[in-house]
Amino acid sequence: MSIYRRSLPITITAILATLLIVQYFFGFGNAGKSLVTVFSNWNVILYTMATALGLINLSVIHSRRIINKSSGQWPYSLLLLITMISFIFIGLVYRPESETYEWLYMTTLGSITTAVYATAVLLMASATYRAFRVRTWRSWVLLIGFLIVTLGNSSMIEAIFPPLTDLQRWYVATPNMAGQRAILIGGAVGAISLGIRTIIGKERGVIGAD
Amino acid sequence: MIVEGQQFPFVILVLFWGLVVYVGWTASKGKPLQLRRLVQIDAIDEAVGRCAEMGRPCVHFPGSYSTAQKAWLTVALAGINCLRHVSYQCATAGVPFYVGSITLDLIPLMDDVVRSSYLEAGHIDDYDSAEQIRYIGSSGQTSQAPMVLRLKPAYVSMIGSYSSDFIFGAEPAKRVGAVVISGDARMSQQATMAVTSDYFLCGEEVYAASAYITKDPLLLGQVVGQDFCEFIFILMLIVGFILSGIGFENVINTLLSI
Numbered sequence: 001m002s003i004y005r006r007s008l009p010i011t012i013t014a015i016l017a018t019l020l021i022v023q024y025f026f027g028f029g030n031a032g033k034s035l036v037t038v039f040s041n042w043n044v045i046l047y048t049m050a051t052a053l054g055l056i057n058l059s060v061i062h063s064r065r066i067i068n069k070s071s072g073q074w075p076y077s078l079l080l081l082i083t084m085i086s087f088i089f090i091g092l093v094y095r096p097e098s099e100t101y102e103w104l105y106m107t108t109l110g111s112i113t114t115a116v117y118a119t120a121v122l123l124m125a126s127a128t129y130r131a132f133r134v135r136t137w138r139s140w141v142l143l144i145g146f147l148i149v150t151l152g153n154s155s156m157i158e159a160i161f162p163p164l165t166d167l168q169r170w171y172v173a174t175p176n177m178a179g180q181r182a183i184l185i186g187g188a189v190g191a192i193s194l195g196i197r198t199i200i201g202k203e204r205g206v207i208g209a210d
Numbered sequence: 211m212i213v214e215g216q217q218f219p220f221v222i223l224v225l226f227w228g229l230v231v232y233v234g235w236t237a238s239k240g241k242p243l244q245l246r247r248l249v250q251i252d253a254i255d256e257a258v259g260r261c262a263e264m265g266r267p268c269v270h271f272p273g274s275y276s277t278a279q280k281a282w283l284t285v286a287l288a289g290i291n292c293l294r295h296v297s298y299q300c301a302t303a304g305v306p307f308y309v310g311s312i313t314l315d316l317i318p319l320m321d322d323v324v325r326s327s328y329l330e331a332g333h334i335d336d337y338d339s340a341e342q343i344r345y346i347g348s349s350g351q352t353s354q355a356p357m358v359l360r361l362k363p364a365y366v367s368m369i370g371s372y373s374s375d376f377i378f379g380a381e382p383a384k385r386v387g388a389v390v391i392s393g394d395a396r397m398s399q400q401a402t403m404a405v406t407s408d409y410f411l412c413g414e415e416v417y418a419a420s421a422y423i424t425k426d427p428l429l430l431g432q433v434v435g436q437d438f439c440e441f442i443f444i445l446m447l448i449v450g451f452i453l454s455g456i457g458f459e460n461v462i463n464t465l466l467s468i
Contacts, residue, residue: 024213046315050316051314053317054314124374127381130381142404185440185443186440187417189226189443190415190418192230192439193230194287195227195284198287203429
C-alpha cells in the first residue's frame with residue numbers, strides 16, 4: 001500500500017519535476033518542446049477529469065439533501081440538480097456551440113453572473129470597510145496609504161489639490177513597489193525551497209496516509 | 211549547453227537548492243537551529259480550541275487558483291500542507307470541519323489529505339467526504355459568503371492562492387465572529403489579508419509553514435536555509451544598488467543577460 005500511496009507519487013513527482021526543470025534550462029530542441037507539450041496536455045486532461053469529480057460531489061451532496069428534506073435547503077438543491085442536468089442534456093444534444101445552448105446560457109447564468117459581478121464591486125468596497133480594524137500603528141500606515149492612493153486616483157481631487165496626485169504616483173512607484181518586490185523575492189525563494197523539498201520527497205503534506 | 215540567458219538563473223537555482231539541502235542536512239545531524247517563530251501557526255491550535263469551546267465548526271477555503279494556473283500551484287500546495295494540520299487538529303478535538311472549494315481539481319487531493327488526517331487522529335468514522343469537502347461553484351465571490359453565514363464557524367482558515375474573492379470569505383467570517391487565519395505568497399491580496407485577518411502568513415511564510423508544522427529537523431533546517439537564501443538576495447540587492455549608483459550598471463546588465 002505504501003508503495004502506491006507514498007513512494008510511487010513521490011517518485012513520479014520527482015522524475016517529472018526534474019525533467020521539466022532540466023528541459024527549461026537546457027532546451028533539448030524539438031524533443032524538449034514535445035515533452036513540455038505532452039505534460040501540458042496531461043494537465044488539461046487531468047483538470048477535465050476533475051470536473052467530473054466535481055459533478056459527482058455536487059450530485060451526492062444535493063441528492064442527499066433532497067432525500068433528507070434538509071430544512072430550508074432542499075428546494076435549492078432540487079433547483080441546482082434540475083439546472084445541472086438540463087444544461088448537460090441540452091449541451092449533449094445540441095452541442096455547447098449551438099444557438100440554443102448559447103441562448104440558454106446567456107439568459108440564465110450569463111445574466112446572473114453579470115448582476116452578481118456588478119454588485120460585487122460595491123460589496124467589495126463596503127466589505128473591506130467593515131472588516132478593516134485599525135488597531136495598531138501599522139494599520140494606520142496602511143489606512144493612510146489607502147487614502148493617498150484612493151483619493152489621488154480621483155479626478156475631482158486632482159482638480160482641487162494636484163499635489164495629492166503626485167504623492168499618489170510617488171507612493172505607488174516607490175515605497176509600494178519596494179514592498180511588492182520584497183514579498184515577490186521572498187515568495188520566489190520560498191517556492192524554490194518547497195520545490196526541492198517536494199523533489200527529494202520530504203514534503204509529504206500533499207500525499208495522503210499510507 | 212544551457213539556454214542563452216538562463217545561465218545566471220541556473221547558477222542561482224543550484225546554489226539555493228544546495229544551500230537549502232545542506233542546512234537541512236546539518237540540522238538533521240543535530241546542529242541546533244535558531245528559527246523564527248511563526249505565531250500564525252501556533253494560533254491555528256488556539257483557533258481550533260476556540261471552535262471546540264464554542265461548539266462551532268471550522269471552515270477552510272483553499273483559494274482561487276489550482277493546477278490549471280501552474281505559476282500558483284506551489285502556493286496552492288503549500289496551502290494544502292496547512293489544510294492537513296488544520297484538519298488533523300479539528301479531527302483530534304472533535305470539531306466539525308468543512309472545506310469549501312471553488313477549484314475542482316484540488317478536491318480529490320484535499321479529500322485524501324483530510325481523510326488521512328481523520329485516519330491519523332483515529333476518528334475516520336466521523337469523516338463524511340461528500341458533506342465535508344464541498345465544491346461550492348466556480349466563483350468565490352458568490353459562494354464563500356453563504357457557506358460561512360450558514361455554518362457560522364468559529365474559525366475560518368484561508369490559506370492558499372487568492373484573487374479578489376478573498377474578501378467575500380473574510381468579511382462574512384468577521385460578521386459571524388470567527389477567527390480568520392489567512393496566507394498567500396502572491397502580492398494581490400496581501401493588503402486585504404493584513405486588514406481583515408486576525409493572523410496572516412505573509413509571502414514566503416506560507417511555504418515555511420508546512421515545515422514549521424512538521425517540526426522535522428530536516429525540514430526546519432531547510433527553512434533556515436531559505437532564510438540564508440533571502441539574506442544572499444538582500445546582499446545582491448545592496449551590491450546592485452551600489453554598482454548602479456557609481457555608474458557600473460553595465461556589470462549588472464551583463465550578469466543578468468548571461
